[in-house]
Amino acid sequence: MTEARAIQRSTRQSPYKMRLVIDQIRGKDVNEAIAMLRFSKKHAAKQIEKVLHSAVANAEQAARAQGESVDVDALYVKRAYVDEGPTAKRFLPRAHGRATKVFKRTSHVTVVVDARGGEEA
DSSP: OOOEEEEEEEESSOHHHHHHHHHHHTTSBHHHHHHHHHTOOOHHHHHHHHHHHHHHHHHHHHHHHTTOOOOGGGEEEEEEEEEEOOOEEEEEEOGGGOEEEEEEOOEEEEEEEEEHHHHHO
């Protein structure tokens, strides 16, 4: 089985906050990463957990299409990164008729999973 990936685009959270969470799961086993994300208090953890589940499902589907089987317990997070998405620019009214800019940042989350056994072979 080759690696499987999942991408979530334009997540409404800043890349900085997303990277704080995604750095914790990189290189970990999938089950351990899911447990860490499920019990994290960060809002970004919920979004990243969805992407991780999608990557695991993609790995299972790819293996099924090739007529093979994949052990979910043998999967690990091979690569996980967050890129900056489009920024929505808004204005906030302030005192004395002024306005300040507000940047609503978005993120593109990518998670790649692979089987540990494929590394050793």
